[in-house]
Amino acid sequence: MAKSFEVKKPPQKAVLHIAGLGQAAYYLNGSRIPDSYRPTQVTNPTMTVLYRSFDITELIKEGRNRIGVTLGNNRCHDRRVSRWSSTTKMIADLRLTYQDGTTEQLVSDTSWKTADSPTLFSMTRCGERYDARREIPDWCSADFDDSDWDNAHICKGPGGLLRATVCPPVRVKKEIPGKEIAPGLFDFGENVSGWVRLTVSGPRGTEVTVKYAELLTEDKKHVEQRNILANIYGPMAHKDVCILKGGKQEFEQLFSFHGFRYVEVEGGYSDVRVTAMVAYTDIQPTAEFSCDNETVNRIHELCMRSILTNCQDVLLDCPHREQNEWTGDGMLSAESANIGFDCYGMFYEWMMKFKDDQLPDGTLPCIIPSKDAIWEYNFANGPDWDSAIFHIPYYTFRYSGDRRIVDDMWENMNRSLHYFSTLSENCLLRAGVGDWAPSGETCDKEVTDTAYYRIDALMMAEMAEATGRDAAPYRELAEKIKADFRKKYVKDGILTETHQTTYAAAIFARMLDGEEIALAAKMLADRIRADGYHFICGVHGLRMVFDALSENGYAGVLFDTVVNPEYPGYGNVVKCGLTTLPEWFNYGASQNHHFRSMVDAWFYKYLA
Numbered sequence: 001m002a003k004s005f006e007v008k009k010p011p012q013k014a015v016l017h018i019a020g021l022g023q024a025a026y027y028l029n030g031s032r033i034p035d036s037y038r039p040t041q042v043t044n045p046t047m048t049v050l051y052r053s054f055d056i057t058e059l060i061k062e063g064r065n066r067i068g069v070t071l072g073n074n075r076c077h078d079r080r081v082s083r084w085s086s087t088t089k090m091i092a093d094l095r096l097t098y099q100d101g102t103t104e105q106l107v108s109d110t111s112w113k114t115a116d117s118p119t120l121f122s123m124t125r126c127g128e129r130y131d132a133r134r135e136i137p138d139w140c141s142a143d144f145d146d147s148d149w150d151n152a153h154i155c156k157g158p159g160g161l162l163r164a165t166v167c168p169p170v171r172v173k174k175e176i177p178g179k180e181i182a183p184g185l186f187d188f189g190e191n192v193s194g195w196v197r198l199t200v201s202g203p204r205g206t207e208v209t210v211k212y213a214e215l216l217t218e219d220k221k222h223v224e225q226r227n228i229l230a231n232i233y234g235p236m237a238h239k240d241v242c243i244l245k246g247g248k249q250e251f252e253q254l255f256s257f258h259g260f261r262y263v264e265v266e267g268g269y270s271d272v273r274v275t276a277m278v279a280y281t282d283i284q285p286t287a288e289f290s291c292d293n294e295t296v297n298r299i300h301e302l303c304m305r306s307i308l309t310n311c312q313d314v315l316l317d318c319p320h321r322e323q324n325e326w327t328g329d330g331m332l333s334a335e336s337a338n339i340g341f342d343c344y345g346m347f348y349e350w351m352m353k354f355k356d357d358q359l360p361d362g363t364l365p366c367i368i369p370s371k372d373a374i375w376e377y378n379f380a381n382g383p384d385w386d387s388a389i390f391h392i393p394y395y396t397f398r399y400s401g402d403r404r405i406v407d408d409m410w411e412n413m414n415r416s417l418h419y420f421s422t423l424s425e426n427c428l429l430r431a432g433v434g435d436w437a438p439s440g441e442t443c444d445k446e447v448t449d450t451a452y453y454r455i456d457a458l459m460m461a462e463m464a465e466a467t468g469r470d471a472a473p474y475r476e477l478a479e480k481i482k483a484d485f486r487k488k489y490v491k492d493g494i495l496t497e498t499h500q501t502t503y504a505a506a507i508f509a510r511m512l513d514g515e516e517i518a519l520a521a522k523m524l525a526d527r528i529r530a531d532g533y534h535f536i537c538g539v540h541g542l543r544m545v546f547d548a549l550s551e552n553g554y555a556g557v558l559f560d561t562v563v564n565p566e567y568p569g570y571g572n573v574v575k576c577g578l579t580t581l582p583e584w585f586n587y588g589a590s591q592n593h594h595f596r597s598m599v600d601a602w603f604y605k606y607l608a
Contacts, residue, residue, distance in 0.1 A: 001090065001114040001152055002027075002068040002140055005106055007060055013097040014060040019051035020069055020090040021158065022076025023122070023255040027068035027140040028059045035169040037279055038257065041313045041349065042075055042325070044369045045158035047356035050165040050349070051091070060096070061142075067094065067106075068140035072122035072255030089155050091162070113149035115139070119254060125323055126236035127212075128253040132245035133204065167313055167349040171282040178274040182221045184265045186274050190579040191261045191592045193309035193319035194279035195240070197252045201271040204246030208267035210274070212238040212260035214320060214591050223264040227589055228321050238320060244269075252277065257312065259320030259592050261579065281311040283341040289603050295563045296603065298574045303600035306581040307337050310594045314350040314368075318583070318590040324367050325350075328385030328436075332543050332595040334392045338399040339604050347396045348405050354389055355412055362419025364389060382423070382432025383449040383456070384540060389416050390456040394463060406463050413460060417477070420453055427477075427484040429453055435501050435538030437584045439568040440531070443501035447489070448540045451505035454481040458510070485511050495520055500527055501541025507552070508544035521552035533561045534569050535585075539595050546602040555606055562599060570599060 016033070018026060019040060026036040033054050041050045071088035094106040115136065121129035138144055172194070178186030191214050200208055213223035228238050238258050242251040248271070257279065265272050289300050310316045315330040315337065316323055330350065337343045350368070357370045364386045365376035390413055393405045423431050427450065434445030461474035485506075489496055493516045495506055503524035506512055512520055524545070528535070535542055549558050565571040568585035576587070583593035 001071070001112050002066055002144070002146060002149075003106065003108075003112045004064060004066045004142070004144070004146070006064055007062055007096065009098055010062050011057060011060055011096045012099045014055070014057045014094065016054045016056050016067070016092065016094045017051050017164070018054070018069070018090065018092040019049050019162065020071050020088070021045060021049070021086070022088060023072040023074040024090065025070045025072075025254045026054070027070075028056055029061065029065055030138060030141040031059070033059070035171060037170045037172060038255065038312075039169065041165055041167060042369055043160065043353060044356045045160045048160045048352065049158060049162050050167075051162060052165060052169065064142045066140055066142050066144060067092075070117050070119065070254060072119060072128070074122050074124045074255045086158060087155060089157070091157070108152070110151050110154060112152040113146040114152050115146075115149045121236065122253075122255040123233055123236065124256065125238070126233050127210075127238060127240040127256050127258065129236065129241040129243075130251060130253065131243040132249055132251065133243060135245065165349055166345040168282045168284075168345055170279055170312070172277050172279045173282070173308075174278045176276040176278060178263065178276065184272070185216075185221060185223065186263050186265070188261055188263075188276040190305065191259065191309065192276055192278045192305075193259050193312065194257055194277045195253050196263055197250060197275045197277055198240075198242060198265070199248070199250050199273040199275075200242070200244065200265075200269045201248040202244045202246075202267065202269040204244060206244045206268045208242050208244060208265060208269050208272075210240045210242075211264045211266065212258040212262075212320070213264075214259060214261045216262060223262050227591075257319065259309065259318060278309075280308050281313055281346055283308070283311055283337075283343050283346055285340060286342050287340050287604060289600075289608060291607065293563065295565070295571055295574050296607070299562065299570050300600055300603055302573065302579065302581050303336060303594070303597040304340060305579060306592060306594040307333060307340065307597055309580065309592060311346065314346065314353070315594060317595070318592050320592065321590045325369065326380075326385065327354075327364065327366060327368055327388040328380075329593070329595040331385070331388035331391040332539055333597045334388070334395040335399075336597040336599075336601040337594075338395045339601055342400070344396055344400045344402055344405070347392050348408075351389075351393060351405060351409050355409070358389075358412055358415060360415075361422070362415035362417075364416065380433045382445070383420050383429050383452045384432035384434065384445070386416060386420075386432070387452040387456050389413055390459050394459045397463065397466070403467050406467055410469075413456075417456065417460065420456075427453065427481040428488060435540045438501075438536060438538035438541070439534065439585045440536035441499065442538065443499040443505075443541060444497065447497065447499075447502050447505050450481060450485050451509040451511070451544070452540075454478050454485070454509045454511065457481060482511050485509075490516070493519065495523070498523070498527065499541075500524065500531070500535065500537040500545065503527065504537065504541050504544040504548045507548035518552060521549060521554060525549060525554040525557045528557055528561055532566070533557075533564045534566075535561060542596060543598050546598060546606070550602065550606040558602070559607075570596075
């Protein structure tokens with residue numbers, strides 16, 4: 001859709017406020033408006049619709065101008081990735097301020113004109129199907145004649161509050177030329193998120209397919225998509241299709257993104273060149289780390305790339321397989337992300353989505369924004385994953401000094417604490433998924449759930465003191481949790497469970513006293529040595545083990561474990577040549593998961 005308009009005198013300021021659902025691309029006078037790559041954040045639109053504001057003063061010209069919008073279906077029509085379904089729609093407000101103080105406003109109304117775009121299909125976790133034969137040349141140029149276009153219709157909004165976002169935009173951060181390693185198969189050298197720019201030649205009507213993946217088949221001649229969820233729409237799972245108009249042309253999809261290291265181009269083309277457009281939410285770095293150990297430097301690089309490629313308005317679990325906003329995944333990386341980057345706007349906006357999705361009794365879904373009204377509130381949403389509602393505000397406040405995220409989430413955090421209290425007749429909880437992705441036996445989830453319950457209470461006490469609130473009720477709760485934990489898991493000053501995670505959780509959550517801490521730390525260090533200097537624990541134990549041992553004199557054991565090149569562990573990830581962190585140290589499922597990045601916080605806090 002588009003709108004032509006006249007500007008009779010040079011504007012002093014021109015600002016466009018706009019939201020396009022499900023996804024959009026914005027143009028002015030024939031050019032893409034800067035920073036309008038996937039500009040619409042995913043929300044529960046029945047609660048909130050976020051709009052972006054663009055300063056287009058330098059793009060507006062005196063005389064005739066034309067603003068254009070292309071809308072896509074992403075997050076709009078498939079109930080498996082969104083519980084909201086409706087037609088694509090847009091709302092816009094362009095405000096012009098002139099040097100003489102006068103103002104002018106142009107809003108979305110029925111004077112806008114519409115036409116079908118060349119994008120025939122777009123869907124989350126899939127890609128796009130584009131027919132270049134349907135392109136309308138110069139459709140957004142200032143002098144375009146749209147007299148044969150249809151007028152836009154006023155349509156029903158989704159119902160949510162319209163609010164300006166504070167999250168940084170998605171930006172293309174770098175371009176990587178593809179290296180052809182087999183006919184039609186290209187390698188970009190690292191696991192990235194984004195899409196490709198395709199430059200291709202071929203006869204009119206030829207279909208050219210771009211398939212994205214982070215793996216290759218055993219013969220190294222094709223992409224392997226076996227670890228990609230294809231249950232949304234299998235024929236288009238992480239694929240882009242361009243139907244050529246004939247001759248040489250360039251194609252970039254508009255609305256989707258992919259996680260990939262490799263792409264395979266199929267079709268009857270005669271010449272092809274691909275460039276990876278690496279794109280993610282532009283959180284700015286606030287720290288640097290390097291040392292004289294190249295394994296450590298490589299692990300740091302993997303952590304940074306894993307966090308950045310998963311920054312897609314929130315922290316996703318992975319940019320390819322699921323593209324889900326798992327709460328616990330963000331919690332596990334919250335400290336590392338806040339040390340390395342200015343994450344305030346991104347995390348603040350995510351917490352506002354927690355507010356939208358939290359039920360009155362305090363229940364949270366395991367994925368936020370929720371895509372389904374049922375299962376996400378009944379699976380993987382115990383105290384382990386739910387603790388994101390405490391940890392993300394806590395670390396964001398701690399490393400930014402901006403208390404607004406705590407103040408705005410205070411009631412919701414209290415609601416979650418109350419919800420936890422309803423899960424058991426005492427303070428021992430067992431309701432989540434437990435210590436996910438271990439490299440050996442799994443710790444009893446009651447240990448991790450109860451540890452997080454106490455950690456959350458202690459965080460609330462600390463945040464209460466820092467913001468002038470009463471910390472006493474939270475400290476009292478923390479002591480009750482500790483007492484119930486000790487009654488079951490501590491006998492004669494010794495932990496009765498000997499899993500790596502149990503030791504780490506008991507120390508990190510301050511369940512132990514005095515000499516008990518030193519003894520537990522020694523036993524944890526001994527257990528890691530006995531396990532061949534490997535972390536057998538899952539991601540929750542991993543989150544706690546670095547602080548637990550470093551605070552008690554065993555940083556050397558941690559270092560030897562981190563750099564150990566033998567399977568399983570971080571050093572083996574480097575040895576195997578991965579460029580991002582895997583979900584599992586056995587390399588199953590995703591090979592780009594950020595939630596093992598807690599090691600990077602350890603680099604800064606203890607090694608540095």
